[in-house]
Amino acid sequence: MDPAQVKAWEARCTEEQPPACRAACPLRVDVRAMAEKMKAGDFVGAYAVYATVVPFPAILSHVCDHPCEAACRRAEAGGALRIRALEQACVEEAYGTARRVIQKARKPKRIAVVGAGLAGLTSAFDLAMKGHAVTVIEADAHALETLRHAYDETILPASAIEVEIGGLAKLGVTVNCRARVTAGDGPLGLDTLVAGNDAVLLALGARPASAFAEALRLNDSGRIAVDPETRTTSRPGVFATGLHERLGTAWSPLRSITDGRRAAASIDRFLQGASLTAGRDEETGTCLYVNVTAHAPQPPVAAAQPGGAYTHAEAMAEAARCFPCRCLECVNACAYLARYGAYPKRYVREIYNNDSIVMGNRKANRMIDSCTLCGLCAELCPNDLAMGEVCLEARRSMVRRGKMPPSHHDFALRDMAFARSDEVTLARHQPGHDASAVAFFPGCALAGSSPDHVARLYAHLCGRLSGGVGLVLDCCGAPSHWSGRETLHAEVRTGLVATWERLGRPTLITACASCLRHMDDLHPDIEVRSLWPLLAEVGWPEGARAAIAGPLAIHDPCAARHDAASQDAVRKLAAGLGATVHELGGAARTTCCGFGGLVTFANPEVADAIVDRRIGESDDDYLVWCAMCRDSFARRGKRAAHLLDLAFPAADGGDPAERPDPGFSGRRDNRRRLKVRLARDLWGDDVSEPADPSRERRLIIDPAVRADMERKLILVEDVDRVVLHAETTGQKLKDPRTGRSIASARLGSLTCWVEYEVGPVGVVVHRAYGHRMTVESSS
Amino acid sequence: MTPDAATVDLVCAACDRPLEIGRVVASYMGQTFPVDLPRCPVCGFVYVSEELASGKMLKVEQALEDK
Ligand code: SF4
Ligand SMILES: [Zn+2]
Numbered sequence: 001m002d003p004a005q006v007k008a009w010e011a012r013c014t015e016e017q018p019p020a021c022r023a024a025c026p027l028r029v030d031v032r033a034m035a036e037k038m039k040a041g042d043f044v045g046a047y048a049v050y051a052t053v054v055p056f057p058a059i060l061s062h063v064c065d066h067p068c069e070a071a072c073r074r075a076e077a078g079g080a081l082r083i084r085a086l087e088q089a090c091v092e093e094a095y096g097t098a099r100r101v102i103q104k105a106r107k108p109k110r111i112a113v114v115g116a117g118l119a120g121l122t123s124a125f126d127l128a129m130k131g132h133a134v135t136v137i138e139a140d141a142h143a144l145e146t147l148r149h150a151y152d153e154t155i156l157p158a159s160a161i162e163v164e165i166g167g168l169a170k171l172g173v174t175v176n177c178r179a180r181v182t183a184g185d186g187p188l189g190l191d192t193l194v195a196g197n198d199a200v201l202l203a204l205g206a207r208p209a210s211a212f213a214e215a216l217r218l219n220d221s222g223r224i225a226v227d228p229e230t231r232t233t234s235r236p237g238v239f240a241t242g243l244h245e246r247l248g249t250a251w252s253p254l255r256s257i258t259d260g261r262r263a264a265a266s267i268d269r270f271l272q273g274a275s276l277t278a279g280r281d282e283e284t285g286t287c288l289y290v291n292v293t294a295h296a297p298q299p300p301v302a303a304a305q306p307g308g309a310y311t312h313a314e315a316m317a318e319a320a321r322c323f324p325c326r327c328l329e330c331v332n333a334c335a336y337l338a339r340y341g342a343y344p345k346r347y348v349r350e351i352y353n354n355d356s357i358v359m360g361n362r363k364a365n366r367m368i369d370s371c372t373l374c375g376l377c378a379e380l381c382p383n384d385l386a387m388g389e390v391c392l393e394a395r396r397s398m399v400r401r402g403k404m405p406p407s408h409h410d411f412a413l414r415d416m417a418f419a420r421s422d423e424v425t426l427a428r429h430q431p432g433h434d435a436s437a438v439a440f441f442p443g444c445a446l447a448g449s450s451p452d453h454v455a456r457l458y459a460h461l462c463g464r465l466s467g468g469v470g471l472v473l474d475c476c477g478a479p480s481h482w483s484g485r486e487t488l489h490a491e492v493r494t495g496l497v498a499t500w501e502r503l504g505r506p507t508l509i510t511a512c513a514s515c516l517r518h519m520d521d522l523h524p525d526i527e528v529r530s531l532w533p534l535l536a537e538v539g540w541p542e543g544a545r546a547a548i549a550g551p552l553a554i555h556d557p558c559a560a561r562h563d564a565a566s567q568d569a570v571r572k573l574a575a576g577l578g579a580t581v582h583e584l585g586g587a588a589r590t591t592c593c594g595f596g597g598l599v600t601f602a603n604p605e606v607a608d609a610i611v612d613r614r615i616g617e618s619d620d621d622y623l624v625w626c627a628m629c630r631d632s633f634a635r636r637g638k639r640a641a642h643l644l645d646l647a648f649p650a651a652d653g654g655d656p657a658e659r660p661d662p663g664f665s666g667r668r669d670n671r672r673r674l675k676v677r678l679a680r681d682l683w684g685d686d687v688s689e690p691a692d693p694s695r696e697r698r699l700i701i702d703p704a705v706r707a708d709m710e711r712k713l714i715l716v717e718d719v720d721r722v723v724l725h726a727e728t729t730g731q732k733l734k735d736p737r738t739g740r741s742i743a744s745a746r747l748g749s750l751t752c753w754v755e756y757e758v759g760p761v762g763v764v765v766h767r768a769y770g771h772r773m774t775v776e777s778s779s
Numbered sequence: 780m781t782p783d784a785a786t787v788d789l790v791c792a793a794c795d796r797p798l799e800i801g802r803v804v805a806s807y808m809g810q811t812f813p814v815d816l817p818r819c820p821v822c823g824f825v826y827v828s829e830e831l832a833s834g835k836m837l838k839v840e841q842a843l844e845d846k
Contacts, residue, residue, distance in 0.1 A: 365844070365845050406844065732793070734791075751827070770832065771827060771836050773840055774805065775804070777801065777803050778802050
């Protein structure tokens with residue numbers, strides 16, 4: 001897989017982008033995580049999240065100017081989350097519960113911080129947490145003097161300040177008050193500090209620093225000149241805060257803390273000899289996609305106490321207003337994407353890693369083969385990321401490198417080979433014609449599901465269209481495409497082009513949305529048309545009426561997601577039959593029936609989850625216009641009728657929505673019989689009925705055993721071959737307790753076992769199973 | 780991949796001999812390894828129970844396919 005392409009795919013998924021609140025917070029508090037914990041009542045957990053980035057929770061939770069709230073997306077649905085109040089409630093309840101672990105510095109250094117304001121103390125805190133020895137020198141009588149006077153006791157209690165200063169002391173930070181640092185080499189001179197420490201931070205606040213005019217370069221307003229990015233001054237080893245003032249913004253505790261944090265990060269880099277600039281982009285903003293309209297508006301929770309502080313219960317309720325901001329548009333809509341517990345950005349990475357493994361387990365193989373390639377994710381994604389594209393490319397890469405697990409697609413490819421074999425294919429001009437203006441290409445799914453419809457529809461088309469209506473029974477090659485077999489797929493396409501040439505290059509008319517997509521670009525001169533708009537033009541046979549009275553929910557095939565002409569035609573055709581049809585969320589957002597992408601074979605549980613989820617969308621009978629969709633619904637017990645079931649009901653008057661899934665064996669038999677029936681009835685060929693294995697050997701298979709065989713992808717003809725082999729060679733086992741025979745035969749890459757009993761009327765099959773591994777006696 | 784005791788009651792129809800546990804060679808994806816399975820002591824016909832086929836054997840097959 002092309003790494004550049006993989007990167008481009010990854011970049012399209014926004015799910016890992018920060019939520020707007022976090023992006024707006026200069027300290028990057030993970031509000032989303034806090035809210036998720038608080039709404040569950042876990043304030044201790046929320047506090048741990050807060051305290052990992054906030055140096056003085058007791059202070060900041062009272063006085064933060066919460067730029068996060070202005071960014072909160074809840075604002076669009078009832079009002080921004082009261083984040084600051086939530087943080088206060090959290091700190092109030094859980095202060096001090098998170099243990100702070102001081103890192104072990106490889107080479108602990110000594111740092112002097114001049115100024116015990118919030119910026120200086122934040123730097124001291126951060127550097128102490130890094131394992132350095134920090135001394136703070138303050139001219140005033142107390143640390144945080146400005147803060148003590150800036151707020152009323154009801155807003156910021158003095159106790160909050162004391163507890164945080166106490167916390168700093170516990171980290172080993174020494175604060176020396178009433179000590180004014182000046183320039184020069186006196187006991188409190190800058191030169192002395194520089195000589196006695198590895199780094200010095202001047203956190204003087206927003207005030208002129210004429211005292212240091214001799215020692216450091218000052219700016220036009222008389223303050224220490226500071227590099228805005230690195231907080232370095234003109235003197236190596238001496239850093240300074242105070243930048244926020246220079247930027248013209250008002251004083252705020254949050255800005256001071258941010259300022260101090262940035263200076264501390266520079267000092268730490270400086271002490272390690274690392275670059276002060278590399279990889280420090282303070283990028284803000286986010287492109288996380290959030291579908292706000294999916295959330296009903298809800299106003300903020302009002303605090304009962306005067307002052308607006310939340311109680312525990314109020315805070316929980318307010319936290320529950322957090323959506324939380326996530327994209328997951330595709331994951332929420334797709335049973336496959338939801339299955340693996342993450343989202344496309346991660347999946348793309350996992351798939352790429354899987355592809356790059358040289359030795360070891362490729363853990364994502366099955367995940368790659370479990371995507372139906374239906375395109376719903378791209379439809380929903382703000383950036384049109386199509387996981388199907390990713391998975392298909394990965395499959396091709398696996399095939400190219402011989403790393404595709406054989407078991408995933410063997411059966412499907414065998415089935416495709418059968419659908420392309422002489423036994424079931426046909427390509428002829430209309431009886432009595434020697435040219436075909438058009439050729440009907442029903443697709444192997446329709447032929448397998450309801451051969452009668454193929455025959456009746458063909459007769460109808462022959463009656464309504466002039467110029468000769470040829471018939472092509474063949475496979476479009478979708479399985480080779482879905483399984484990533486490029487060579488095989490090209491071979492199928494070449495064969496189809498040859499058939500088309502042989503028939504004199506007719507316009508192909510297909511009943512199958514997948515065939516339409518796969519044959520569209522077969523050859524520059526091939527015109528492939530969908531049956532449905534054409535049928536809408538020529539009309540149903542006289543007097544055709546819907547064989548179902550009740551309301552029908554229409555399910556469009558995923559391959560026709562963007563085929564508006566067919567979607568319209570099908571709805572018109574259904575209306576023309578007098579059927580009452582309603583939508584299941586619209587064609588553009590239709591889902592796969594589970595057959596697409598060969599998921600039924602590679603991961604039946606995911607295929608079932610996908611179809612079951614779709615089934616859950618309405619209790620009404622489903623109306624479909626893809627034979628594969630119909631059989632998938634029928635297999636999972638959903639009443640579903642094909643449009644053709646409505647127009648061409650079975651002669652026996654059976655309920656069209658109850659027609660059973662023929663299964664893999666049944667579909668093969670249907671295709672075989674269709675070819676014989678048409679050859680004999682339409683073209684007058686002298687052909688005999690195909691050998692039906694179950695009739696010839698009179699296999700008696702209980703429906704439960706048959707369903708089990710279907711699930712294990714064992715065909716009736718496979719069982720027949722095993723029994724035939726055992727009965728002709730005598731190679732079999734006997735179970736003396738039951739009298740049953742047990743035999744096996746190697747069929748292609750599968751060893752098939754059958755437990756059976758030869759009875760008076762036929763062979764009763766008790767069970768069948770298979771394995772791919774071979775076992776042989778050593779000698 | 781050891782068989783359970785119940786499976787060993789089977790008899791080879793061709794040789795009319797009860798199966799016995801013996802060393803056989805299993806192969807998949809170009810890998811071979813010895814296993815003990817019930818087999819006919821005369822003709823060597825090896826029996827694989829459904830439990831084995833859909834259990835341990837399947838796991839090994841899948842692991843080898845993902846190598
Ligand atoms: S829709 Fe899916 S792929 Fe697209 S951004 Fe959202 S999570 Fe990512
Ligand atoms: Zn034997």
